[in-house]
């Protein structure tokens with residue numbers, strides 16, 4: 001079942017077809033379809049508990065699908081043990097909610113974990129140098145390399161988690177609520193960093209968020225999860241044009257309008 005799709009490099013980086021996920025009798029996803037285009041930042045929104053994180057976990061092979069098929073970077077990953085053989089796991093990076101840093105390791109050592117696993121022959125000097133570079137690429141000062149997570153602010157922890165996600169030069173970056181808990185200035189700075197990294201490194205970004213400013217400022221398209229599936233995907237004007245009540249309320253409610261007005265003012 002680990003078959004390669006016909007031309008892996010031309011295929012959209014993520015294709016989800018007919019996905020079904022349930023926990024016992026509780027159905028989270030049913031017949032969910034989604035295609036992520038190469039080089040885009042795709043925002044993923046939906047009410048609390050609608051299954052955004054479960055979908056992300058399924059795409060990165062941490063959550064078993066009950067039905068359907070998921071292709072990532074040209075490889076079918078459903079029904080496949082990702083620790084064996086297909087080598088796709090090293091081609092993505094993930095920033096989990098909360099950063100998921102090892103508290104007993106320094107920031108630099110956290111970044112080195114994946115390098116040790118996938119490139120065991122790297123010399124310690126080169127490994128440390130790559131980790132230092134990733135930390136700085138994520139907008140942290142060089143001094144952060146030797147700090148422990150407990151010594152960092154919330155915003156710095158997110159950046160440290162991002163450095164870890166970038167450790168293996170991924171093609172695909174998964175961000176689960178990266179600006180949650182940040183003040184508005186810190187959130188806007190993180191958004192800018194995401195956009196810059198996407199453009200500089202040629203990343204495709206799957207970004208779960210509740211942050212309307214993030215959607216307006218940096219997302220190329222937005223996918224909406226409701227009723228156990230993706231009910232619409234497109235630019236924000238395209239979504240609003242669907243007239244779906246949840247989308248209408250989300251983007252045309254008071255917060256949605258405030259984010260849209262602020263985006264329009266920033267654009268002049």
Ligand SMILES: Nc1ncnc2c1ncn2[C@@H]1O[C@H](COP(=O)(O)OP(=O)(O)OP(=O)(O)O)[C@@H](O)[C@H]1O
Pocket residue numbers: 023028046047048049050051052053054055
């Ligand atoms: N391992 C699990 N076992 C049982 N139920 C689960 C499990 N993981 C998630 N769920 C349930 O699946 C549903 C979707 O969870 P998920 O975390 O994907 O929501 P979400 O859309 O990311 O929500 P939020 O915006 O609040 O983070 C929730 O009802 C959750 O309780």
